[in-house]
Amino acid sequence: MAFELAENQPVYEVTNLGFSYDGQTPALEAIDMIVHPHEILAIVGSNGSGKSTLLKILDGLYFPTGDTVKAFGQILSEQAFRDDVFNFEFRKRVGFIFQDSDVQLFMPSVWDEIAFGPLQLGVEKQEIVSRVERALNELNIAKLRDRAPHQLSGGEKKLVALASVVSLAPEVWLMDEPSAGLDPRSASWLKGFISAQAQAKKTVVISTHDLSLVEAVANRVYVMDENHRVIAEGSPEVILSDRSLLIQANLCVNK
Ligand SMILES: Nc1ncnc2c1ncn2[C@@H]1O[C@H](COP(=O)(O)OP(=O)(O)OP(=O)(O)O)[C@@H](O)[C@H]1O
Numbered sequence: 001m002a003f004e005l006a007e008n009q010p011v012y013e014v015t016n017l018g019f020s021y022d023g024q025t026p027a028l029e030a031i032d033m034i035v036h037p038h039e040i041l042a043i044v045g046s047n048g049s050g051k052s053t054l055l056k057i058l059d060g061l062y063f064p065t066g067d068t069v070k071a072f073g074q075i076l077s078e079q080a081f082r083d084d085v086f087n088f089e090f091r092k093r094v095g096f097i098f099q100d101s102d103v104q105l106f107m108p109s110v111w112d113e114i115a116f117g118p119l120q121l122g123v124e125k126q127e128i129v130s131r132v133e134r135a136l137n138e139l140n141i142a143k144l145r146d147r148a149p150h151q152l153s154g155g156e157k158k159l160v161a162l163a164s165v166v167s168l169a170p171e172v173w174l175m176d177e178p179s180a181g182l183d184p185r186s187a188s189w190l191k192g193f194i195s196a197q198a199q200a201k202k203t204v205v206i207s208t209h210d211l212s213l214v215e216a217v218a219n220r221v222y223v224m225d226e227n228h229r230v231i232a233e234g235s236p237e238v239i240l241s242d243r244s245l246l247i248q249a250n251l252c253v254n255k
């Protein structure tokens with residue numbers, strides 16, 4: 001299957017996407033969304049609105065019925081991922097940070113964890129070593145290199161999860177609550193890192209409740225509500241200054 005990203009084609013096109021885990025209770029309702037190349041897109045919304053579900057679908061971890069989700073112009077379906085070339089190309093291009101780092105981390109040491117992605121992609125050994133060292137230094141976690149990921153603190157796990165995708169150097173980052181649990185220094189690093197990704201012509205989709213992160217890095221924002229729908233789309237300036245919208249999406253308190 002050809003897997004070409006033409007210039008100026010949307011990275012993702014989501015059309016009237018609905019999704020339910022049990023076939024009855026909706027997790028997503030009639031979602032229309034576009035992700036443009038080289039933008040930083042934030043998805044914000046209340047607990048349970050469907051942000052994580054949407055990101056997992058964009059990562060090809062769950063599949064909706066029909067042809068409602070396209071990545072790089074190709075329909076994301078279970079069948080498409082059975083094609084080894086498609087699967088390999090997609091996994092090379094798209095990196096995912098899970099909301100829950102415990103789901104992401106499974107290797108015996110931090111070093112192995114960060115090396116795993118490039119190893120799977122067949123990156124040459126010396127290049128893997130240098131990518132891992134660079135990621136350890138960039139995230140300031142070199143001292144954790146021999147630790148077992150499952151024994152780390154929540155914030156340390158998040159940094160290792162980020163490093164394990166940094167070493168992959170994907171074109172598209174899907175980040176589910178990337179700043180959750182980070183201390184101010186790491187959160188500040190994250191903001192700089194995300195901005196640098198867009199400057200390096202990468203695309204970043206973030207799901208977050210952290211409006212300071214949205215304000216600092218996002219080019220565009222979608223807002224979701226408790227009914228699992230997109231209720232607004234716009235620039236961070238417009239969205240973040242719309243108090244009644246933020247209240248509706250549980251992103252600020254009506255006091
Ligand atoms: N594995 C699952 N099985 C069944 N239902 C699920 C599962 N994961 C999520 N849901 C349901 O799907 C809906 C959307 O959940 P999702 O995790 O996508 O929301 P979210 O916007 O990421 O929330 P949060 O802000 O709390 O992370 C919720 O109603 C949730 O209860």
Ligand SMILES: [Mg+2]
Nearest residue numbers: 051052053099
């Ligand atoms: Mg979530």
